[in-house]
Structures are given as structure tokens and as C-alpha cells.
Amino acid sequence: MNDEARSRKDVYLLFAIVVLSSALGNLSQTSVNAMLVDISGTFGTSVGLLQWLTTSYMLVLGITVPASAFLERRFNMRTQVLLAQGLFLAGCLADFVAPTFEVLLAGRVLQAVGAGMLLPLMQTIAIRRFPAGRQATAMGIAGIALGFAPNIGPTLGGAVSFQWGWQSFFVLLGVLTAALIVWTLFAVPRSDHFDRTARLDVASLAQSTLGFGGLLLGLSNASSFSLADPMVWGPVVFGAAFLVVFVQRQRRVPNPLVSMDIFKDSQFTRGFIGQSLLTTSFMGITLVVPLYVQGLCGGSALEAGMVLLPGTVAALVINPIGGVLTDRIGVRPVGLIFGTFLAVxxxxxxxxxxxxxxWLVMAMQGVRACGVSGLIGPLTSWSLGALQGPLVASGSSFCIVVRQACASFGTSVMVFAITAVGATAAGAAHPALPYQLAFGFSAAVAVALLAFIVAKVR
Structure with missing residues (x-):
């Protein structure tokens, strides 16, 4: 095997390990939603406190991701992957043996830190290590971790918890993570591609933490409190203020945590906007569909899961197809095709x-899910593919954390429409209206995304 072939094999092995590790992180993020009742029975905690098992994961993920650009400069790929896997494994072990709710929560935080390190790394490998003409295909494969894993999470988590108890889920995650650590140790070679002199800008990290953390917390609270509640607007205003300070500092310091030079490239900026619209449109649907099926239609949790099943299958199949098509025929035709699927x-x-x-709702959701799965990889690869060198890591990190904020915003708007409008006289007279408004918001953003693709994606 010549050096080029050996190098390509090393990249593919590294990418496979990071994709699988990231999939476990995304699986963990959503699976706990199906286990909250069982966990409550173990610790006797309130529903409000239990929600921190999911809210904290999202917050810590959003806080960790911006630091990944520094980690890529300071450590080689092998060290980064092993560190992230080790933290995730430690979190799984803590959750398995957790004697109290506080220990369980701490384990979730460790898992989120590990997942937050891996997600931007996965995208960076796809863009910087894969040859031109295969980057979109790589991102399509990465879409399995981004789409399939979180979609199947509640189903898998609920089934495992029902059969063997909620602790067994963390045993499963821990065993799989341990196997990936062993694979990493033996399959990923050491590398000297890192900068020992790189230093972390602590002030930037603090501003990023307060900014993105506040924004994510406020948007997350919007689904539980009214918009006028200080628990919503307070963290949002606080976070937005720190984000302004953070962005200004990144433009001023010589070694920024996240370089704002990413927005000097118009292609990245357009791709960034497209990704943000896409995430706003689709993330809340996995919560709204079960509320619709069980709350309005009187269906069961199983029927709600069946309606979402096409989305799970689409994420597994369409993501790679969208990437391959993008490498062969370009991002515009792929964007138009799958953007139309999403909008319709x-x-x-x-x-x-x-x-x-x-069955008709399932068909509609299937069409919609095909659109989502066919857009994730192409838009991401097209956007990041415009960047060079270290800017890829900055672009990847910034996109991921903003997508988290967009996901929280979209979900909060949809849930607010259901709860707030449902409590009004109009909602009582027309029980379907709150759900139609929630789905309508998603549709409006999807149509806006299609229009944006028509006008801006070339």
C-alpha cells in the first residue's frame, strides 16, 4: 500500500470512528426524553427538575462547541477523539451508578462535553481531510449521526428502559464507547499536526459561555413560560448582550476563539443562513407530532412513533444519497429538489x-423528512467547503452552536403556539388551530428556505 492510499485509509477510519462516536452523543441527547418517568420513579424528582437532564445537555453542548476550534489547534486528532470519548464514557459510568439525581445530572454534563467536542470535529474532517468531490458524500454520511441517531433515540431509549431499566441504557452507551476507544487506540495513528504554543483565550470562552448559554436557556424556557416571563426574556437579553461583546472581541484579538473571518466569504454566509432556516423548520416537529397525535387525535405513543418512523428511515437512507448527488451534480439542483420536498x-x-x-399524516411527514435529510449534508458541505485551513473549524463550531439556538427557537415557537393558542377561546372553539399554527410556522420557514435556495444557492 503506497503512502497516499495509507493516508486515505487512515482518514476513512478516523472519520468512521468520529461519526459513530458522535452518533452515540446525539443518541444520548434525545433518548433520555423517553426515560424521564422511570428516572422520576427512582429518585422521586419533579418534572421540572427532570427537564434539566435534557436542558443541561443542550446548554453544555452549546457552550463546549465554540472551544473545539482551539482544541483542534492545540491537540492532534487522536488526542481530541480519545479525550472526548473518555469524557463521554465517564459520564455513562456516572449515570449508571448514580446514587442521586445530582450525580446523574453531572454524568449528563460530561456526556455533553464529549459530544460537543466531537460534532465540529466530524465536520472538519469531512471538509479538510476528504478529497475534493467527496466532501458532500462525507457530510451525507455524517448526517446519519446528525439525523438518524437523534430520531431513533427516544424509541431506543424507551424500549431499553422498559425492558431492562433506565440504567441499562447507559451500560449500552458505555460498552459501545469503550469499544470505540479501543478501536481508536489501535486504528488511529499519532500525528504531530498541532500547535503546542496555542493558548486559550479565557475571556472569549467566558463571553461565549454566557452568550450562547443565556440565549439557549431563554429560548428553551420559552416552551414552558410566557414570553413576558423574566425566565424567557431575561436570559435571552443577557445572552444576546454577551454575544455582541463576544463577536466584537473575536474581530479584535489576534488569536480568536472563533474567527469571524468566516463571514468574509459570501458562500459560507449563504450556507450558514440556509442551515439556520432548515434547523428552525424541522427540529421542533419531533415534539409537535406526538403532541398532535396523542393530544388532538387521541392516538397512542406507538402511533405517534409510527408517524415519525419515515423521518427516521429517511435520515438513514437519504442523507448519504443527498451527499453523493451533491458531489455529482452540484448543490443547487439537489437543494431545489429536496427543498421542494420539505416545503410541500x-x-x-x-x-x-x-x-x-x-396514514396520511405519516405520508406528509415522510415527504417532509426526505427534504430535511436531503438538505443537511449538501448545505453544510457547500458552506464549509468555501473556507480554508483553520477557518473550517471556526465555521463548523459557529454553525453548530447557532443551529442549537435555531432549534430551540423553532421548538419554542411551535410549543408556544400549541399551549398559548390552545388556552384561548379560539383554541377551545377550534381544537386543531393550535397545531395548525405550529405546523404552519414550520411550513413558513420551509417555504422561506426554498425561496432562499432559489435565489442564493448557486
């Missing part, structure tokens, strides 16, 4: 009511 599927769901057959 989302718009059709805005007209559902209590009498809509669930």
Missing part, C-alpha cells in the same frame, strides 16, 4: 385536523 411536506401538514387519517 411541511405545507401540507399545516392543514391537518383531528379527522386527518394518521
Amino acid at each position: 411536506g411541511a405545507a401540507s401538514m399545516a392543514f391537518v385536523d383531528a379527522n386527518t387519517p394518521l
